[in-house]
Amino acid sequence: xxxxxxxxxxxxxxxxxxxxxxxxQLLNIVGDQTMLQMTVDRLKKVKGVEDIYIITRSDLKEKIxxxxxxxxxxxxxxxxxxxxTAPAIALISAIINLKNPNSVVGIFPADHLIIGHLxxxxxxxTAERLAKExxxxxxxxxxxxxxxxxxxxxxxxxxxxxxxEGVYKVKTFAEKPHKKLxxxxxxxxxxxxxxxMFIWKTKILFKGLKTHMPExxxxxxxxxxxxxxxxPYSDIWKQIDPESIDYGLLExxxxxxxxxxEFQWDDLGSWxxxxxxxxxxxxxxxxxxxxxVLDGKNNFxxxxxxxxxxxxxxxxxxxxxxxxxxxxxxxxxxxxxxxxNYLEETGLNNLV
Numbered sequence: 001x002x003x004x005x006x007x008x009x010x011x012x013x014x015x016x017x018x019x020x021x022x023x024x025q026l027l028n029i030v031g032d033q034t035m036l037q038m039t040v041d042r043l044k045k046v047k048g049v050e051d052i053y054i055i056t057r058s059d060l061k062e063k064i065x066x067x068x069x070x071x072x073x074x075x076x077x078x079x080x081x082x083x084x085t086a087p088a089i090a091l092i093s094a095i096i097n098l099k100n101p102n103s104v105v106g107i108f109p110a111d112h113l114i115i116g117h118l119x120x121x122x123x124x125x126t127a128e129r130l131a132k133e134x135x136x137x138x139x140x141x142x143x144x145x146x147x148x149x150x151x152x153x154x155x156x157x158x159x160x161x162x163x164x165e166g167v168y169k170v171k172t173f174a175e176k177p178h179k180k181l182x183x184x185x186x187x188x189x190x191x192x193x194x195x196x197m198f199i200w201k202t203k204i205l206f207k208g209l210k211t212h213m214p215e216x217x218x219x220x221x222x223x224x225x226x227x228x229x230x231x232p233y234s235d236i237w238k239q240i241d242p243e244s245i246d247y248g249l250l251e252x253x254x255x256x257x258x259x260x261x262e263f264q265w266d267d268l269g270s271w272x273x274x275x276x277x278x279x280x281x282x283x284x285x286x287x288x289x290x291x292x293v294l295d296g297k298n299n300f301x302x303x304x305x306x307x308x309x310x311x312x313x314x315x316x317x318x319x320x321x322x323x324x325x326x327x328x329x330x331x332x333x334x335x336x337x338x339x340x341n342y343l344e345e346t347g348l349n350n351l352v
Contacts (some may be wrong), residue, residue: 001128001199002103003043004092007036007056007064007110008082012340012352013270013333016324017302020352025110026063029268030277035111037068042114044070046121048128051075054110055092057082080234084242086216086249090209091237094220097202098227104131106199107245109267113277116263123261127199130164130257137208137250138199139170141192141258142265147182150269150334152194152246154258155185161257170256173246192258195265198245205249212252216240270333271317275300291318300330324351 011024018024025036033041036054043052052071056064058078065073077095079088089107096103106124114120127138141154152175156168173194177185185191209217219240226233250256266273278286284298291301291308301308303320310318317333319326328336343352 001048001050001106001124002096003046003049003052003106003108004089004096005036005039005043005052005054005108005110006085006088007054007060008079008088009111011111012337014268015336015340015352016319016321016326020349021059021063023060024268026060026067029111029274030113034067035113035268036064039108039110039112040068040071042117042120043108045117046124048125053077053092053096055079055088080237082242083237083240085245086213086243087237087240089245090205090216090220091223093202093205094224095227097206098224101203103202104128104199105202105205107197109196111268112195113266113268114263115265119261119263123259123263124199126164126167126259130161130167130259131199131201131204134257135201135204135255137204137253137256139250139256139258140195140197140199141260142195143260143262144186144191144193147179147186148193149176149179149182150273151267152176152196153182153185153191154194155191156258156260158190164257166260167257168260170258173251192260193265194246195261196267198250204255208249208253213243213248216243216248270336271300271319271328272330272333275317275330289320298330 007025010020011018014024026034053075055077061078064076130138155171161167222236223233280286285293287301289303291303293299293310295312296310297314300317308320315330317328340352
């Protein structure tokens with residue numbers, strides 16, 4: 001299997017620590033390595049992984065080449081511009097397909113936390129066999145441990161697939177739900193968290209694109225011809241509409257399966273997600289850097305160069321950097337992305 005890591009995101013929900021030129025995947029969010037390097041190292045340890053590619057934004061390519069270990073520079077591919085996940089995945093798959101049209105490719109986000117390597121490896125071995133034997137699209141689902149409103153969900157058929165332990169036909173994909181709906185998902189027992197990992201033969205991917213995203217399929221054929229000729233293709237890329245792979249393809253195909261997994265997984269999509277996995281003091285507070293909480297519980301403080309004092313306040317996030325201070329209730333951290341969008345719209349790009 002060939003593994004592809006998607007590393008073009010801007011990490012807006014981790015602002016102000018995550019910035020456009022140093023996004024979340026290039027930060028040491030947990031431990032002493034970047035999230036991207038942790039993902040590379042995790043995939044390197046999986047049996048049967050033949051090669052690893054990274055696809056990213058053009059402005060991050062050199063930084064990734066210089067900072068990520070054990071990946072050939074030729075395997076770090078830059079999109080001409082960001083177009084969401086479907087065009088990015090189609091582009092890197094087209095490049096791989098030119099080298100070997102029988103490739104099985106796994107798609108992985110750059111910034112997820114996974115604990116439980118043997119379970120993870122077992123899932124990928126099963127996924128590769130399933131993709132080969134059934135010419136199917138395979139997704140990875142994680143058994144939910146609480147009613148998360150920050151994750152997407154996958155609903156699956158009740159009967160497992162013959163000869164494939166823990167594998168089910170996908171019924172439907174569900175976007176991030178509100179609290180009561182998430183609780184109903186958990187109670188029903190037939191929903192998994194969508195871990196954002198997909199495995200398929202490149203020819204099955206392109207067959208799906210031809211049916212459900214024909215304009216993208218046609219553009220990729222033109223781009224493939226340009227790549228073979230050693231010519232640039234940014235003019236073709238410019239005409240492609242941005243779209244997510246979930247909405248553009250996965251929600252529309254029939255031959256799609258999910259593997260139910262129990263490894264510990266978190267997409268670290270927000271400050272609150274990070275709060276949930278880190279060690280806390282007796283009052284539920286986390287302080288990274290300089291700070292103190294008096295008469296307050298369940299707060300998350302990250303303060304790099306200034307002392308941050310929090311008194312008599314519960315359940316808030318305070319992030320201090322050299323240029324920005326963020327204060328937000330923990331149950332409102334999803335709105336951080338909206339603040340970044342506001343700053344971009346008002347021309348304060350130096351802050352994002």
